[in-house]
Amino acid sequence: MSKQDKNCQVPTPIKYVEQMLDYVGYKRDLWGHKVLENSCGEGNILIEIVKRYIADAKRNRYTPQEIVEGLENDVIAYEVDQKKIDTCLARLNNLSSLENLPEIKWNIKHQDFLKNKEKNIEFIIGNPPYITYHDLTQEEREFLQKSYAVCQKGRFDYCYAFIEASINALTDNGKMIYLIPFSIFRNKFAAELRVFLRNHIVKIFDYRSINVFPGITCSTSLIFCEKENVSDMVEYEDIFAQNKIWINRSNLSVDGEKWVFHRTVSGNRRFGDYFSVHNSVATLCNKAFLFTADGEQEQYYIITGIPVEKKATLPAISTKSSKDMKKRKKENRIIFPYKMSNGKIDHYTEEEFKRLYPCAWKYLYQFYCDLGKRKADENAKWFEYGRNQALAEVLGKKLVIPMVITNSTKAYIAGKYTIPYAGYFITVKRGSNMTLQDAKKVLESAGFYQYVKEVGTPTTISSYRVSVHDISEYMF
Numbered sequence: 001m002s003k004q005d006k007n008c009q010v011p012t013p014i015k016y017v018e019q020m021l022d023y024v025g026y027k028r029d030l031w032g033h034k035v036l037e038n039s040c041g042e043g044n045i046l047i048e049i050v051k052r053y054i055a056d057a058k059r060n061r062y063t064p065q066e067i068v069e070g071l072e073n074d075v076i077a078y079e080v081d082q083k084k085i086d087t088c089l090a091r092l093n094n095l096s097s098l099e100n101l102p103e104i105k106w107n108i109k110h111q112d113f114l115k116n117k118e119k120n121i122e123f124i125i126g127n128p129p130y131i132t133y134h135d136l137t138q139e140e141r142e143f144l145q146k147s148y149a150v151c152q153k154g155r156f157d158y159c160y161a162f163i164e165a166s167i168n169a170l171t172d173n174g175k176m177i178y179l180i181p182f183s184i185f186r187n188k189f190a191a192e193l194r195v196f197l198r199n200h201i202v203k204i205f206d207y208r209s210i211n212v213f214p215g216i217t218c219s220t221s222l223i224f225c226e227k228e229n230v231s232d233m234v235e236y237e238d239i240f241a242q243n244k245i246w247i248n249r250s251n252l253s254v255d256g257e258k259w260v261f262h263r264t265v266s267g268n269r270r271f272g273d274y275f276s277v278h279n280s281v282a283t284l285c286n287k288a289f290l291f292t293a294d295g296e297q298e299q300y301y302i303i304t305g306i307p308v309e310k311k312a313t314l315p316a317i318s319t320k321s322s323k324d325m326k327k328r329k330k331e332n333r334i335i336f337p338y339k340m341s342n343g344k345i346d347h348y349t350e351e352e353f354k355r356l357y358p359c360a361w362k363y364l365y366q367f368y369c370d371l372g373k374r375k376a377d378e379n380a381k382w383f384e385y386g387r388n389q390a391l392a393e394v395l396g397k398k399l400v401i402p403m404v405i406t407n408s409t410k411a412y413i414a415g416k417y418t419i420p421y422a423g424y425f426i427t428v429k430r431g432s433n434m435t436l437q438d439a440k441k442v443l444e445s446a447g448f449y450q451y452v453k454e455v456g457t458p459t460t461i462s463s464y465r466v467s468v469h470d471i472s473e474y475m476f
Contacts, residue, residue, distance in 0.1 A: 011044040012127045012179060016212055016222075021048060023205065023224055024177040026123050030056045031070045035123040038113035038166060040077040043088035045125055046108075050075060050092060054099050068104050071096075075106075076121070078113040085110055114147070114161050118169040124176040126166070130218065131158035133189070150196050154189035157181070163193060163223075167200050170227040182208050182219040186457035191256025198252050200225040201234055204261070208458050209240035219458035236261045263454050265475050266447040272472030274432045275439050278393050279468060280318070280400075280420040281334075284374040284386025288367035289335045290316055290421060301333065303363065312336065312360035317414045318422035319402045334419050335360055337383050338391065345391045353383060394419060399426040399436055401443060401471075405452050406463040411440045424468060442476050 012020075021027070026035065030053050040046045053075060057067045079085050085108055096104050109116070133141070133155035140158075144151040148161040159180055166176050184190045184197075185204075205222035212220045234252065237244040245262060252259055271277075283289045291308075293301040300307035316334035337353055337360070338345045354361040364371070364383050376386035385391070399411045402423040413436055414420060426439050442448060451474050456464025 011042060013212065014044065014048065016179060017045050017048045019205075020045070020125055020177045020179065020222060021052060023203065023222065024123060024125060024175050026052060026125065028056055029060070030074070031060065031062055031066075032074065033122045034074050034076065034120065035125065036076045036078075036118060036121045036166075036169065037126050038078045038118075038124065038162065039126060039128055040079045040088055040108065041081075041084050043091050045127065046075070046077050046088060047091055047095060049125065050095060054095075054101070064101050068102050072105050072107060076118070077106075077108040078111055078116070079108060080110070080112050082110055114144070114165055118165075120171050121169045122171050122174050124166045124170065124174070124178075126162070126177075127179040128159040128162035130181060133157060150190075150193040153192055156189055156193075157184075157187075160184070160190060160193045163225075164196055167196075167225055167227060172228050174227045176223075176225045178223050178225075179212070179220055180223060182206065182221045183457050185221075185259040185261075186455075188258070193256075194252070194259060195254070195256045197223070197225065198249065198254065200227065200230060201252075202226050202230055203235040204237070206236065206238045206261070207240075209238075209461055211461060219461060238262075258455070258457075260455050264447070264450055266451075267476040269476055270472070271439075271442065271474040271476060274429055274434045275472075276393065276427045276429055277468045277471045278390050278425050278427070279387075280422050280425055281385055281390045281394060282387035283334075283421065284376055285367060285370050286421065288364055288371060289385070290332060291335075292330050292332055300359065306359070306363050308335065308360045308363050309357045312357040315415065315418040316421050317400055317412065317418050318420065319400055319410060319412060320422065334421060335364065336419065337364070337385075340395065343395055345395065347381070347384070350381060350383065390420075390425075393427060394425070396427055397436060399439055399443070400424070401426070404459055404463050404465045405449065405456070406460070408446070408449050409443045409452070411443045413440065424471065426471075442474075443471075445476070447476065448474060 026049065035049055037046045037049065050071065053071060054067060057070060062070065079088065088108060089106060092104070092106055136158060144156065144158070144161050148164050150156065150160045150164045163178060163180070166178070170176060184193055201223055203224040207221050208219045230249070232249055233246040234249055235244065235246055247261060291301070291303045293303060295302040297307065299310055301310055301313065312335055313333045314336045316332040337348065339348055361383065368382060371382050374386045377388055380386055380388060396416050398414050398420065400414050400420045400423055401409055401411045414425070426436070428434065428436060428439070452464045452466055455470050456466045458464050
């Protein structure tokens with residue numbers, strides 16, 4: 001799969017192209033100043049750059065030949081897709097013809113910008129490819145890890161390298177503006193990118209609440225960066241709310257922690273002082289453990305014709321299954337390959353589990369290969385869950401909430417022996433004077449959703465992913 005197929009390249013709407021050019025100061029006295037678009041596609045940004053260049057050159061009374069020479073020397077573009085280059089060239093030639101200019105040898109390079117070392121560029125304007133780590137080939141991952149400091153750890157996105165390469169390509173007084181996913185400010189795998197950006201970022205234009213690309217699910221922002229001479233303050237503007245603030249650069253974390261630009265404090269009580277927030281149980285192979293019974297006998301559930309001992313299972317819950325259950329009236333259950341004693345969970349040997357629950361053992365064994373391929377905890381047995389971190393706290397009444405919160409939070413109360421298999425679960429801390437009902441009220445409040453918007457990682461215009469730490473730190 002090629003990069004152009006993977007990123008489903010969507011042209012930047014002209015409205016936002018014009019805003020980018022205005023913000024970066026690409027307006028006047030442009031002749032002799034190099035500008036770069038390093039993933040030009042069919043030319044939506046490049047066309048507007050050239051229009052401004054020609055109009056400014058005419059105002060400054062450059063001759064047609066001088067304008068042509070300037071365009072050939074000053075305007076540089078890269079694109080890996082030859083078909084898109086052909087479309088872009090046709091559009092540029094049509095524009096130059098309308099402007100009555102002689103033939104122009106456009107400087108569009110059919111190359112990967114990341115594999116070239118451009119230097120001394122005064123303006124870089126672009127909308128880099130949005131390709132996730134998952135969609136990169138192993139060869140691409142290895143190249144980026146070897147070549148770019150911001151891609152050496154974790155599951156980086158392709159655009160991280162574009163940001164680093166572009167800032168490095170600027171002259172000392174050069175400027176860059178990029179339309180990028182807002183997630184770079186919150187994603188834990190963008191930590192190295194935030195460390196790099198901290199010394200260059202000048203302005204952030206937050207477009208999270210605006211659908212920049214109609215029909216495309218992506219929360220975006222503009223970042224305006226300078227190579228050097230940045231001030232102590234970073235300007236942040238929420239475009240939808242028309243709210244602008246200035247943030248001291250020293251308040252942007254030096255260790256790559258997420259950047260939070262504004263936080264509403266609605267109380268003096270920290271959620272984590274009263275409640276514990278946990279990741280749900282992670283089997284790493286839900287198809288082996290989770291089921292909805294087709295039928296049942298006195299001591300067995302029937303799963304696709306196979307009996308499994310009822311005593312080897314427990315009720316299972318996720319926020320999605322709770323919604324679905326109201327419709328289908330069927331309970332999700334999970335095979336629970338652990339023993340319980342005095343409110344604590346312990347491990348079976350395989351011989352014990354097989355002797356006590358031979359049908360459950362046989363049912364799980366049909367998934368033996370899949371279970372063996374999991375990236376499980378080192379000490380996890382093949383018939384156990386892949387991660388054991390939640391087991392110590394899972395027994396007892398609890399609340400279950402999703403990792404991604406949309407518009408508002410819905411918290412579900414689950415019973416003592418119900419196993420949460422997605423999202424987070426919340427328990428009352430020992431000695432706390434608050435209850436699960438109190439926690440439910442706090443989490444379902446408008447104030448909590450506002451906090452989620454301020455600290456979460458956007459997945460859509462109205463959906464945000466939050467962490468255990470985020471929830472624990474909420475002040476109410």
